[in-house]
Amino acid sequence: MKINMKEFYVRNLRYIIRSANEKDAKDLAEIRVQIDGESENMDREKGEGYIDELGFKQLIKIDNETSHNLFLVCEMNGSVIGFSRCEGNQLKRMAHKAEFGVGVLKDFWGYGIGTNLLKETITWADTNDMMKLTLSVLETNEKAIMLYKNYGFQEEGVLKKDKLLSDGKYYNTVLMARFKE
Template sequence: MKIIPISYHQNGLRYTIRCAEEKDADQLSQIRLKIDGETSFFDRNPGEGMLTPNDFKQLIHTDLQGFNRLFLLAETETGQIIAFSRCEGSSLKRLMHKVEFGIGVLKDYWGYKVGPKLLQASLTWATENKMAKMTLSVIETNEKAIKLYKRFGFEVEGILKKDKLLEDGEYYSTIIMSRFLSE
């Protein structure tokens, strides 16, 4: 699916949120790897679950065709991709009513409201396309993200205890959150 691009100006940074296109695949592959190395909030260590540019091209193509899929990115005026988000729905009839949301923002661009803008664009799209529910998972230590999601109406649905083993040798829980969009 697609959205109309939206431009923002925040703390001196101008960026646009738009749908990913196949031409973005090389940058997305590099940025995903970089983001994985900047934080322990994701499931992957740097280099794990690597997506090549061709993998991204296929993913983008699939997302553009699906009624319950959306792949967004945030891009600066100079064409640098600084963040991305995805809503991924299922092709199974019993699960088609919901999408799972995920997001990644380069650390240099934290504090520019890029994450909230990607989330808002995704929620607007999901509502307009009559999705009933949006879900996400977040590690318990990502307090800023949890606060953001709650501000946008997400509620905790469950906790997967000791779900992730991080580099510090400790186990951390994953919080499952959701928001109902139509009832």
């Protein structure tokens, strides 16, 4: 599904959030790898689970044509600097929910990009009768957990010793959900 473009101006940084289009595929293939390498908060290490330009074109096409999916990008000066994706389910028993994920280049953390991608997703979900948005977040990502709680997400469970990080220790993944009121 597509949304209308919105412009934001935060701390002298101007950016837009809009639905992804096939022209974004090359940028998305590149920045996803970069984002994965900038933080251990992501599921993948740099280069793992690589999706190439063609793969992103296919995802974008499907997401723009499917009412249960939403693929957003954050663009600054013609370059993609972040994205979010919500993937729903066509199965009748699970068609009321979608899973949310987000990534922003580290140089642009602190400008509300993740927050604004989340807000646009929540608006889309509420408008399209998505009763439940789900996400998973690493237990050490306290800023993200607080952000999600501030937007109505609650903890549904914990996957114990779910991720092995570079320090050789295992960490928990927090499962969170927001329910439409």
